[in-house]
Amino acid sequence: MTPDSAPPVHPRRKTALIVGAGIGGLSLGIRLQSLGFDTTIVERLDAPGGRAYQKRTPDGYVFDMGPTVITVPHFIEELFALQRGQGMLDAPDYPPEILAPDARVREGQSGGPHTQNYVQLVPILPFYRIYFDDGTFFDYDGDPASTRRQILALAPGDLPGYERFHADAQAIFERGFLELGYTHFGDLPTMLRVVPDLLRLDAVRTLFSFTSRYFESPKLRQVFSFETLLVGGNPLSVPAIYAMIHFVEKTWGIHYAVGGTGALVRAFVQKFEELGGRVRYDAGVEEILVTDDRGRPVCQPLGRRVARGVRLDGGEELHADLVVSNGDWANTYLKRVPAAARLVNNDLRVRAARQSMSLLVVYFGFRKDGADLDLRHHNIILGPRYEELLTEIFGRKVLGADFSQYLHVPTLTDPSLAPEGHHAAYTLVPVPHNASGIDWTVEGPRLTERVLTFLDERGYIPGLRGRLTHQEFITPDYFEGTLDSYLGNAFGPEPLLAQSAFFRPHNRSEDVKNLYLVGAGAQPGGGTPSVMMSAKMTARLIAQDFGLHPSLWSEKEGSAAD
CATH class of the missing domain: 3.30.519 (Guanine Nucleotide Dissociation Inhibitor; domain 2)
Structure with a gap:
């Protein structure tokens, strides 16, 4: 056979290691597999989920140990629709059809056609029943007529304030979630470009202060500010951009995975494995392996630093082209990345960050x-x-x-x-x-x-x-x-203004090449929808860094562009 007639030689597939099989790690694993990577997830627990771990007791109870509120079913549908060689990272983040009011929610249906092949989602109404200490309650269900009727019964003088709050929260939602939600603030100029809009929307004052502008009733101030507690934020401290949560829920509703959130986690594992991914349990990570350009351990805080793999608690080493941590941001750097490899995420900076409750x-x-x-x-x-x-x-x-x-x-x-x-x-x-x-x-x-x-x-x-x-x-x-x-935080860094956007941990490590973060500790923040958004943002950064574009991948050829 002459050289001209020799079969083409395809480069080996890129390999990825993800530390942690939480919702963020699994979501990213599905995306990397769809991009053609060979991905292994290592999980320190005996089952997937992380904070979303599900416990089954000998006496027949099943408990979701963490998140139970599911919203934006489109994010879930997008993951289940992915196929090997079809990363879809260039598809619209919010197709027009998902922004239209979805009557199916009120008809008892949730989830798209691909989701229904893996897990059953059902809508929950009301979204929340909010009880006050005097025994009265407010049923929040996103229905404008119901909301107005309850405000009239509870504090009729606040109805005009609600109309203004509704309009202003919608403006914050459209700019902060629909337009900027998938923005990775990797540099200061990117952040500075959006500051005028945030100031114009009054989205930088605290959420409780923002809410108090519209409502005199202490009860209504609580109704329209408590939700940040479910993502680790203090309503007295988080920026008012979190008023968009009201519209996220109002737009897509609140949903439940039959079998619990654990059923959704298992469905993500199933999808990940169908795409060729592998999960290893009881595999805690002792260290993220970082070397210099020549493969030597890093021993001084200068020079090029590259993630090469991980060392498990038992001493086994796994090597890959990139490493992603779905673990706690602070402990990822403090415990698993050598101090000599950390200039930005040094001990002082990490320990100084304020953690969520x-x-x-x-x-x-x-x-x-x-x-x-x-x-x-x-x-x-x-x-x-x-x-x-x-x-x-x-x-x-x-x-x-x-x-x-x-x-x-x-x-x-x-x-x-x-x-x-x-x-x-x-x-x-x-x-x-x-x-x-x-x-x-x-x-x-x-x-x-x-x-x-x-x-x-x-x-x-x-x-x-x-x-x-x-x-x-x-x-x-x-x-x-x-x-x-x-410190036993439940949601990662507290979502303060000074710890948001550019000032929140970056999904691409500033210290170590080919090291990435995903999940509640990274951008955009905590909460199940944000964690799935984080996975897409990190996947885009990886595709960019490795010179990949979804259209360049071909499962038929069994190769990827280098």
């Missing part, structure tokens, strides 16, 4: 005993104090005399999560992270008892103490130990 979460099962629950799938139970309590949690870092909580009762929608005749529930209480010095071996059981007694005696679940059949809880120690989260 943590959580006490109580998982419990109880007998129905023939009694109907006057609760909804998602319940926000606010305590007698709002601003003062937030200051204690985020500022003073102490446990207060009262608390607020998010009570999740998925068996109202999906009885399969509990034995017949029983309910499964969890209730989540924001608490300070472990910089507080609180001894959770003492305070965890105490607070758990207070919370369960409150639900019983205040009539949210009458007779709960006598109906309990299962009870366990986690504290900031779980986040710090099991999930390896710095």
